[in-house]
Amino acid sequence: MKKRKTLLHLWTRNYVITLVIGLIVISIISVMWIRHTTLEHRLNMTVLLGEEIASRFVEVNGGEPEQYGDVPGYVTERNELLNLESDPTIYITAPDGTIVSVSDNQKRLFRFYIPSKLIHSENTVQQLNFDESTVGSYYMVKTPILFYEQLVGWVVLIESKEVLTKVNQEYQLLLIIVISLGLLGWAAIYFLSKKFVKPIEQVAFAAKQVEQGQYDVRLPDELGEQELYELVDSFKNMTDRLEQLESLRKELLAGVTHELKTPVTSISGLLQAVKDEVVTGEEAKEFLEISLKETNRLQHMIGDLVEFNSLHAKQFPIRNAKMEINQLINEQVKQWQITQEEPVDCVMKPLDNDLFIQIDSARLQQIIVNLLNNAKHSFDKVEARIEILLRHKGNQLEIEVKDNGAGIREDEQKNIFERFFRGEEKKYKVRGLGLGLPFSKLIAQAMDGDLILKESSEKGTSFLLTLPIYK
Known part of the structure; x- marks a missing residue:
């Protein structure tokens, strides 16, 4: 080396x-x-x-x-x-x-x-x-x-x-001056460089600690040089973020393991009861039906994992076709409403004029369904309402999905697009892997668009999907 x-x-x-x-x-x-x-x-x-x-x-x-x-x-x-x-x-x-x-x-x-x-x-x-x-x-x-x-x-x-x-x-005087300037210059650059290099050495040492999984690093707070201050401050922020993500990763891994293990345990117990004839007749059929539902839910979660990994590895095909956006969104919203066990007040505000764009309708439906499901699970009010607003701005199409639900906690908003993340309230109310929003964002980016959280408060939440309009 x-x-x-x-x-x-x-x-x-x-x-x-x-x-x-x-x-x-x-x-x-x-x-x-x-x-x-x-x-x-x-x-x-x-x-x-x-x-x-x-x-x-x-x-x-x-x-x-x-x-x-x-x-x-x-x-x-x-x-x-x-x-x-x-x-x-x-x-x-x-x-x-x-x-x-x-x-x-x-x-x-x-x-x-x-x-x-x-x-x-x-x-x-x-x-x-x-x-x-x-x-x-x-x-x-x-x-x-x-x-x-x-x-x-x-x-x-x-x-x-x-x-x-x-x-x-x-000549003697000139020689003395030259030697003095040389020694003074060497001393000045040595001590100034030593002072300048010290925080860089501390950052390098801290980076080695982070590499070993130690996120509790100490770096100087008071630095007069703007560039050094920004370097140290950015590294400290990065370290804090990595520590949060590592803690979140461990927590989410435990949650995902639990979510996958629960249906397997349930299916195993139900089938064992039927095998040992603990239950018979109609009750045994009911146990088998429950096992099938749990199997379907397990298959759905595994399918989500496979699709998410494919999309993250950029091996997810996008097949665009020319579609009229008002009609397409209206059909997708109606299909979602039909599949709900309880009716949901869902209002769509279309574009003033018909707009044909090149879009992968199946991938767009995945995003819309994920946003609508996310909105539905945030309700804690009697009069629940979801709005879908379409806007045409320049060479972009904006689709805003608003709800009047409980909103997302402020400390959780920065993590909602992290894979496997689920808020404290949703963690105990909704079963799943927490891949809906991260998956939707990746699909939007794969279609050269984006998905962001526009705002969220006690009055409700608003997500904004932007997609390019190709001419």
Whole structure:
């Protein structure tokens, strides 16, 4: 069996991978941005340094080229003042680019003169790319030396790109920030996921308990997350419903067993009495007639079970034929009235206009008879009355069966379509398996319709059968 990993492990791992990739991308972009801004800042400072040196030469030497001198001390002083963090090579040149002076202890890229195209370029800052013998890239900053608006020379500062972009403290700070964000993100997702996963683990554990038949499960009541609350609440409602259905199943199984056992016991006792000649003559015939009635009732109950199982397994044929609905319902109601031992006041309100539909008349009669029998057994009043109302709404036919009986108890209404269910009042008054309403609902659904309890109270009960009208 494949070993599965916990949700906490998967979420934490995937988040950490995403976090690390994101931080790496951010770090690369940050390093590039730091290098770029550092380069721009230092080039600007180098430009300022060149302007300072040019002004200083004019001020000290009066613009005489032959008096140009070396300025290492001045440059160092200015570097510290401007916080340039570099020591560029400084060239003092004549107007044509001939080198007059250069700072000491620096790598000299130009020995005697600076190329004219560089000196006369309009760009103050220029990037220099030499041949393969020169390692790295360099930047050149040139500033004119003006004496009474006359060009008397140039101050040229050259520094390598590597030095200009070199930073240490910023990278260390960036590394600390990235590591801190990584640890904080991992801790946050771990503890948040742990809090989120805990109720799911509790629901999973409770599901295992339900699987083992233990319906008394405990789950947290107070959850701030809407989705988790709905999950837990739905599971608790499902568990309560399963517990009710399991209790109902045991009770109904016992009832069905009793209903099937009673006629068998009765038949066995009656036939044994006749066999042993405990009764003879007319009394023996009466015992045999009672046995036949009980046998017929037993056969009827077994037939109901077989039909119900066939319908539930979708092996129940529906044979539609074109019928006029007013005439069909009227005939079925009259047939039912004739078979009743006592007359029942049953009124039908037909459709205003004749309507022909495709319907399985035999299956529809089963539903109508079940609803009428159900209505008849609810009477506890002297003036009992049943109404059958037909309505045509859109592409549906509605058949409502109303009675003025005692009604169905509110706590029993949700279970009336459960197989083998019989209410407390009917359980002791009516013999049967409790398959009438569930069977009728399945037939209605097999015909693409439905059967619902519309309303029930002390004033009576109303069932609504809906069937499609095919054109």
